[in-house]
Amino acid sequence: MKLEAGKIANTQLFFLALGMLLGSSMILNPAQSIGRDGWLAVLAGMVEGFFFLGVMVTLAGRFKGQTLVQMNETIFGSLLGKIVSLVYLAYFWHLGSIVLRDFGDFYLAIVYPETPLVVIILLLALLCASAVRNGLEVLGRCSVFLVPIAVFFIIFDSLLLIEKIELSNLLPVLDVPWKDLLKVSHGVATFPFGEAVIFLMVMAFSNNQRQVRKTMFGAMFTAGVLLSWLAARNTGVLGSIVCIQAYPSFPVIRYINLGEIFTRLEIVVAAVLLSLGFIKITVFYYGTVLGLAQLMRLRSYLPLVLPVGAMMVFLGACVFQSNVENINFSFNIYPYYSLPFEIGLPLLSLLVAVIRGVPKPNQGEQSDHRNNGPNRPKPGKVANSKTENGKRGANTG
């Protein structure tokens, strides 16, 4: 079954992962609730995130070229595997909707207090739908264009703020109960680092499977360092009030003053954040759509794009009563809610795979060659993939 004909280079995978990890955590950083030790919490969370990622990458390495849905069927059998996949997909859908909502709330709060939430969410979802329609290749290209610019702006902003940073705001270090620190760092591990679980749907399309592990760890490390730096910068500028800000990066940018001309640059930063959020939403959106199509054994995922998008808009618009509920959910409930999906199920899958001894070695090799996996192509599907290839060849000239 070749739903996604494209392949992405590992540079693209790197920036896709980086964009996804930075995504909404740039505006809504769970580490901020602990104040001056937030930057440490991010780093600690990253270490926990590495553990999550290790499980995911091992799983992906065992089933090279297979997406989550395909490997679930091999691991748990046809029926149970489908149920497990459905649970994952529900999570992806939910998470995508939450990120949509995050950005809707964000724009509502900072610039458009009188615009209906659903308008913002709808526009954003339409944009993401157009990206999903164009497939992973295009999304990969966009991420290589957008994420470096975004990272450049993050660093550039920080340079402009350097005189406003008071290092004493960060002291004393580690003057919080260990329990609180661990709780927050676990929050960071689940949001955003654990969310890399969506890349179980994407890693299969890397054109260099050997480098995937390195790429993903590199992306997570870069994201961790940047987020940690942001947490430190925000605390350094704002001091202890960082805990009570809904979007601390934002008031921080207001401090930028370049010769009395460049002031109030928030909107520029909002643009950068939007581009990262776009990547994050699209990755989840894409994962959901592709997974559903694979689950239902469709020939193309295109018919699912708009329905799934509509469901995401719907859920995004009504999932929380208010922005406060959103923040409460992200900081207090999500760290536990997401555990089964981010570590529980992947670990279980890995264990079952090891115990059952799937994929069998010879099949594994086969799957290496074909990038099709033990989900052996039936005659009809072979014909399909051939026509797909033929079409593609004609199109690429």
Added chain:
Amino acid sequence: MLRGSGAEDGLKNMLKKILKQLALKKLLKKKNKQEQPLGQGQELSRDFEKNVELFKKILGKNRDFVQYEFVFGTHEKIRAALFYFEGLVYREYINEFILKPLMFQSHHFSSGELRRGKSIAHLRERLISIGGTEVVSKVDDILNNCLCGDTILLVDGYAEALALNTKGWKTRGVEEPKTEALVRGAREGFTESIGINMALLRRRIRHFEFTIEEMQIGAKTRTKVCIAYLKGVVNTGVLEEVRKRLGRIKTDAILESGYLEQFIEDAPFSIFPTVANSERPDTVAAKILEGRVAIITDGTPMVLTVPALFASSFQSPEDYYSRPYYASLIRWIRYICFFITVSAPAVYVALTTYHQELIPTPLLITMAAASEGTPFPALVEVLLMGVIFEILREAGIRLPRPIGTTISIVGALVIGESAVSAGLIGAHMVIVVSLTAISSFVIPAQTDAATILRFILIFAAGFMGAFGIFIVFLGLLVHLSSLRSFGVPYFAPFAPVNLPALQDTMVRVPFWMQLTRPKMLSRNRQRTEPGLMPGPEQKPSQQKQSN
């Protein structure tokens, strides 16, 4: 375009069905009713009279069709006839090199000798001193050659005719191109004549691998179309695709390369052109040398080149003729200009309507004061001025030149001072509009797309402020990176990022550093030998030895 074209596919299928059901049936019926045109599929007969009669029937009513019957000098029994179209031939050629030898020098041969050969070819070998002749026997071919400017020679007793190349008509000379002017660089531009255009290219690439293939497209116009490429450098996949797409065209008329462009482009529904064009032989030669394919169409000076990249729209041949620093700077100015012409009015709308805090306070106060008395919201102002500008531009292009000055005076009055003093728009609006207008002329290749984008962005900014602008820009990025031109990603050196190719897009590095051709265009990479950095001789010791 495999993925992401579901809607397009659906649309196309629907269109196809409708066409099949409506138009095609009618067409087919009509075709059946139509009589077979005279002479179609026919061969010449041995009967001279019959042949002459046939051509008289087909072409005789034309005022410019010339039919001239004569005999071979002293051999009075050998009759012959010439057909040609006046205005398509050089009369001197016919008199000097066809009629003269046939009538006055045929006495060197006996009539038996002249009639001996089965083929008419031996006549041309002995008597006709014109290069480029062809033996034809099918009536279709004869008509075709005759309509192209050949002179047809029919001789009694042969079921064949000679098509003699006597083409010659008035053409515009090689002039300085009107559209792509340069300060430094060649002043030659393509003309409407395909022969001259081919020569202009051939003179720039004197290599045996430089190939120009010819084909005819258009059932009625029979337009000559040439594919020019450099064998060994060109990407054969692209070349094959060009041939295939051109060969697929079944239409009546190709009057300009724009007709072809719309038949062969990759993304017909996109606002971006995926086929580039140029009027300059040096530009086209440079593109061919990079591995692209040029498509020359008879009757127009605009030559198409594929694959086209978005980044090439920002390049001018002068970038390569002037030194690299200034060229790189100008390139950046062009990128900025594209950005300005696309987004300046939209940003103005967004700033004044939604994000006043971004405007520096002193400026905000003057702006507020200036727009105090104006009745319209910023969106309406911008749209008004945008439309007025487009009207002026269109009028400026279409007007006969003597009246052109009127437009500039009236335009300056309308757009400028009086609109402000009449209280129609704010003074700052004038700056935004004129800056937009001027910037749009910096990137001629993308002016169409930029104009459309500008209006989309103005609406987006009017309804959603900066958020709307971002959404449109992100959508634009998605769209641009999904486009392909003949298999090459349209947005190529930017997304997918291609670092080596960025040396000719973000900056323009000197030639001795541009060692390779862009990877996406050609597999034959090496272009310049390494180590050619100019400078004083590095090793004085060796020089001494050679002395």
